[in-house]
Amino acid sequence: MKANNILRSMVAALLLVAGLQTAEAQGIRVHYKNGNTVDIPAALFDRMSPGYSKTTINDDDDPEDPDIDVKVEPLNPMVASNAVAALQAAGMPIHIGINPPELSGAYSMKSLQLVAWQSQYPDDVIEQEDMDPEVVFKFGNRSGYNINVDMYEIDSDGPQTNWGSDFDNNGIDAYIVGTGNKFTVAFLIKLRWSGEWEYTGFLISGEISGNSIKDMYYCEAELDKNYNLLGYIIVKDADGASPSTTWAPGKDSSRKAMRSPKQRRGVAKRATTEKEEYFYTIYKTDGTELKVTQDELDYVETYEAEFDERITQQIPEEYLSKMATHMPIYAGNTPPIIEGAYIIHPYEMIFASDGYQPNGKFADLYMKLSDQNFTKNTIQYQDKQASQVGDKTEMVVLGQGNNFTIFAVVSGVRTDVNANYKMATIASGTMTEEGIKNCYHAILMVEKNDPNNKLMKVGTYRIFNDGDGLAIPTTWSSRSMIPQQSGGGNLSNMAVE
Numbered sequence: 001m002k003a004n005n006i007l008r009s010m011v012a013a014l015l016l017v018a019g020l021q022t023a024e025a026q027g028i029r030v031h032y033k034n035g036n037t038v039d040i041p042a043a044l045f046d047r048m049s050p051g052y053s054k055t056t057i058n059d060d061d062d063p064e065d066p067d068i069d070v071k072v073e074p075l076n077p078m079v080a081s082n083a084v085a086a087l088q089a090a091g092m093p094i095h096i097g098i099n100p101p102e103l104s105g106a107y108s109m110k111s112l113q114l115v116a117w118q119s120q121y122p123d124d125v126i127e128q129e130d131m132d133p134e135v136v137f138k139f140g141n142r143s144g145y146n147i148n149v150d151m152y153e154i155d156s157d158g159p160q161t162n163w164g165s166d167f168d169n170n171g172i173d174a175y176i177v178g179t180g181n182k183f184t185v186a187f188l189i190k191l192r193w194s195g196e197w198e199y200t201g202f203l204i205s206g207e208i209s210g211n212s213i214k215d216m217y218y219c220e221a222e223l224d225k226n227y228n229l230l231g232y233i234i235v236k237d238a239d240g241a242s243p244s245t246t247w248a249p250g251k252d253s254s255r256k257a258m259r260s261p262k263q264r265r266g267v268a269k270r271a272t273t274e275k276e277e278y279f280y281t282i283y284k285t286d287g288t289e290l291k292v293t294q295d296e297l298d299y300v301e302t303y304e305a306e307f308d309e310r311i312t313q314q315i316p317e318e319y320l321s322k323m324a325t326h327m328p329i330y331a332g333n334t335p336p337i338i339e340g341a342y343i344i345h346p347y348e349m350i351f352a353s354d355g356y357q358p359n360g361k362f363a364d365l366y367m368k369l370s371d372q373n374f375t376k377n378t379i380q381y382q383d384k385q386a387s388q389v390g391d392k393t394e395m396v397v398l399g400q401g402n403n404f405t406i407f408a409v410v411s412g413v414r415t416d417v418n419a420n421y422k423m424a425t426i427a428s429g430t431m432t433e434e435g436i437k438n439c440y441h442a443i444l445m446v447e448k449n450d451p452n453n454k455l456m457k458v459g460t461y462r463i464f465n466d467g468d469g470l471a472i473p474t475t476w477s478s479r480s481m482i483p484q485q486s487g488g489g490n491l492s493n494m495a496v497e
Contacts, residue, residue, distance in 0.1 A: 185204045315446060347362045438469060
């Protein structure tokens with residue numbers, strides 16, 4: 001990590017753990033060690049706190065333990081060179097090369113013979129009698145160095161469920177290398193019970209010979225995150241020939257890959273261990289959390305809000321920066337589909353820059369969004385509140401993924417106070433199947449000609465949101481018969497001081 005990043009991390013961590021306010025319009029940017037970043041707008045950031053947990057893990061724990069994480073990915077044996085050399089020395093043939101043979105179909109390994117093993121756990125003992133009587137491998141869907149592989153075992157209870165069923169897909173994506181008729185297929189499973197990820201590499205080697213595979217070997221290897229070898233078990237087909245067979249795995253799909261692969265495949269069992277996990281939890285104002293482990297986190301920094309130039313062309317950035325500390329203002333030109341009618345209920349004011357305090361509750365706000373134009377990124381907007389129905393207005397749509405912001409600056413006249421003005425309406429949220437999550441709605445006074453000084457001051461704003469966190473779809477009519485809630489207000493009179 002660079003020195004300036006370390007300094008930023010230390011300063012940000014001191015601010016965040018203390019729960020202090022950061023500078024206006026600054027969000028929180030989380031940098032992961034894998035290069036990914038996650039931005040949390042200032043309006044959604046509450047605080048960040050460190051944490052620690054210690055968990056006792058036993059291989060005999062319930063296989064349906066809901067806390068385990070599983071990832072499956074191809075493993076290039078040429079990348080894991082340290083482990084490859086150690087496994088080859090232990091008796092596992094690994095055929096490295098860039099011209100592997102064509103490999104497809106199902107093959108049976110019967111009378112598995114234990115070749116060698118080594119465990120990272122002192123209490124582990126592996127013997128020949130622990131071996132499965134038969135396993136069946138299937139290969140297919142070859143593309144370059146990628147190949148699909150699946151496997152099931154046959155024991156005294158008959159065929160068992162296959163890998164693909166265990167991992168909720170049709171087989172497993174693996175890597176194939178080799179030369180001539182010799183090949184090695186490999187993939188990696190990452191398991192996390194608590195704390196750091198555990199890596200298990202699976203390797204299958206052999207030589208295609210007619211309708212069978214000659215000298216077929218199978219290996220499970222425990223690796224650290226740098227692909228160094230921690231433990232392994234190597235088995236082979238005792239008679240040296242693995243013939244083609246019919247693919248007919250068991251139908252028990254209830255058994256999922258929640259245990260260590262070495263547990264499920266009759267390899268070394270692990271003694272009871274304690275896992276220590278250090279993590280940071282970022283709490284958001286919408287009630288959700290982002291948990292990042294010490295192994296995943298590179299550093300955290302604050303960042304200045306980056307506004308889309310389409311909104312800064314109409315609304316001064318100094319106003320947007322202040323508003324962004326209370327509501328998310330998204331950028332981007334790939335917003336989601338947001339058409340529909342929605343009700344913001346309860347419609348609650350969360351901040352007023354001029355200290356405005358309503359005398360009671362506000363009536364619910366209804367929004368109608370229609371005719372979304374994905375070429376110009378515009379949408380027709382109309383709202384109604386209490387007895388007031390607003391005019392239809394074309395708004396600009398910003399955003400990406402499921403997040404969006406819409407805005408427009410419109411001119412208005414208040415003949416009752418002899419004033420005219422330009423006011424911005426801004427709304428933001430996240431589209432879900434249930435409606436608009438974390439729906440915000442705001443007004444901002446951009447310009448005014450107000451000789452009697454009756455309207456909101458230029459640059460002041462009022463921000464509202466849906467009090468239960470979700471603006472749900474509703475029906476819309478051009479007329480409103482909704483009674484005004486006592487003591488509250490609506491958007492038509494809120495421009496008045």
